[in-house]
Amino acid sequence: MTEEILRSTGLRASYITHLFxxxxxxxxxDDVSLSIRKNxxxxxxxxxxxxxxxLLKLIAGFCRPPLKVQSGSVEFMGDxxxxxxxxxxxxxxxxxxxxxxxxxxxxxxxxxxxPVRRIYKSFIDFAYPHMGRMAEKDFRDSVTAHLDKLxxxxxxxxxxxxxLSGGMRQRVTIGLATICxxxxxxxxxxxxxxxxxxxxxxxxxxxxxxRELGHTIILVTHDLAVHANMADRIAIMxxxxxxxEGSTKDIFxxxxxxxxxxxxxxxxxxxxxxxxxxxxxxxxxxxxPPAGCRFHPRCPIAIARCAQExxxxxxxxGGTRAACFxxx
Ligand SMILES: Nc1ncnc2c1ncn2[C@@H]1O[C@H](COP(=O)(O)OP(=O)(O)OP(=O)(O)O)[C@@H](O)[C@H]1O
Ligand SMILES: [Mg+2]
Numbered sequence: 001m002t003e004e005i006l007r008s009t010g011l012r013a014s015y016i017t018h019l020f021x022x023x024x025x026x027x028x029x030d031d032v033s034l035s036i037r038k039n040x041x042x043x044x045x046x047x048x049x050x051x052x053x054x055l056l057k058l059i060a061g062f063c064r065p066p067l068k069v070q071s072g073s074v075e076f077m078g079d080x081x082x083x084x085x086x087x088x089x090x091x092x093x094x095x096x097x098x099x100x101x102x103x104x105x106x107x108x109x110x111x112x113x114x115p116v117r118r119i120y121k122s123f124i125d126f127a128y129p130h131m132g133r134m135a136e137k138d139f140r141d142s143v144t145a146h147l148d149k150l151x152x153x154x155x156x157x158x159x160x161x162x163x164l165s166g167g168m169r170q171r172v173t174i175g176l177a178t179i180c181x182x183x184x185x186x187x188x189x190x191x192x193x194x195x196x197x198x199x200x201x202x203x204x205x206x207x208x209x210x211r212e213l214g215h216t217i218i219l220v221t222h223d224l225a226v227h228a229n230m231a232d233r234i235a236i237m238x239x240x241x242x243x244x245e246g247s248t249k250d251i252f253x254x255x256x257x258x259x260x261x262x263x264x265x266x267x268x269x270x271x272x273x274x275x276x277x278x279x280x281x282x283x284x285x286x287x288x289p290p291a292g293c294r295f296h297p298r299c300p301i302a303i304a305r306c307a308q309e310x311x312x313x314x315x316x317x318g319g320t321r322a323a324c325f326x327x328x
Pocket of ligand 2: 107
C-alpha cells in the first residue's frame with residue numbers, strides 16, 4: 001500500500017452561532033475518518049450543503065469560529081515519523097506548511113484574485129514569501145515557466161484579472177496553488193463554473209501537473225463524471241457523514257451503499273430509454289439531523305435499526321467500504 005500523507009480520525013465539527021438570542025448548532029461533519037495517500041487523487045463527492053467545503057477547511061487546518069471541532073483529529077505526515085496535528089498546530093506551524101506543503105484552491109477561487117493587482121502581484125503576495133530566499137528575478141522566471149505548463153503566456157502576468165477569461169483565471173489560481181510544489185493540493189470545485197470544454201482542458205492540465213510534480217490532490221466536486229476522469233479513490237458524503245469510500249472503479253462498478261447506488265444509477269448514458277428514478281424527500285437539516293443513519297428517512301431499504309444506530313464503514317464484497325448495516 002502506498003504511504004499515507006493525511007489522516008482524519010473520528011472528526012466531528014459544527015457551526016455554532018448565536019443569532020437573535022438563539023443558539024444554533026449545525027452538525028456539519030460527523031465522525032469522518034479518511035486516510036489519504038501520497039501521489040493519489042482523492043475525490044470527495046456529495047450533494048450541495050453536505051459539508052464538503054467544511055471538511056476541506058478542517059483538513060487544511062482552517063478551523064475558525066463559528067466552526068468548532070468537537071472531537072477527532074487531522075494529522076499531516078509531511079515529515080516522516082513526525083505527524084503534525086493540524087487542529088492543534090500553532091499559527092506559526094500552519095504558516096510553515098501552507099503553500100509549501102499544503103495548498104488550497106478555494107471554492108469560487110477564480111473570483112478571489114485581487115481585481116486591482118496585476119496577476120504577477122498576486123504571485124508576489126501569496127507565493128513569494130514561501131519561496132525561501134529566491135531572488136525576485138528568478139521567481140518571475142519560475143512563475144513564467146510554471147504558467148507555461150498551464151498554457152498561459154507570460155503576458156498574463158501583467159494583466160488584471162478582469163482581462164482574462166474565467167478558464168484563464170482558474171488556471172492562474174491552479175498555478176498559484178502549485179508554484180511551490182506542495183505535497184497536497186486541496187481543490188474545492190475547481191472547474192464547476194467553467195463550460196465543459198474548458199473544464200476538460202483544465203482538469204487535463206491539473207492531472208498532467210500532478211503526474212509531473214507527484215503531489216496528492218484532494219478534489220471536491222459534486223460532478224461524478226469529473227471524479228470518474230480524475231480520482232484514484234472516492235469518498236461519497238451524505239449529510240456530513242461518509243456513506244462509502246473505495247477505488248473509483250469499485251465505486252462505479254460495485255457501489256454497496258443505497259445512496260451511492262442511487263447516484264450511480266442516476267448518471268445519464270447515451271441511448272438510455274428508461275426514465276431515471278429519484279429519491280424521495282430531501283437531505284436533512286443539519287441543525288437537526290435524524291437519529292441513527294442520517295440517510296435512513298430517504299433510504300429504500302431502511303430497517304428499524306437504521307433509525308437508532310449510526311452504522312460505521314465496513315468492508316464490502318465489491319471492494320468498497322460502506323456505512324450501511326445492509327450493504328452486501
Ligand atoms: N459560516 C457558517 N455558519 C453557519 N453555517 C454554515 C456556515 N458555512 C456553512 N454552513 C452550513 O454548513 C452546511 C455545509 O456547508 P458546506 O459549505 O460545507 O457544504 P458543501 O457540501 O461544500 O456545499 P456546496 O456543494 O454547495 O459547496 C450547510 O448547511 C451550510 O448552510
Ligand atoms: Mg462547497
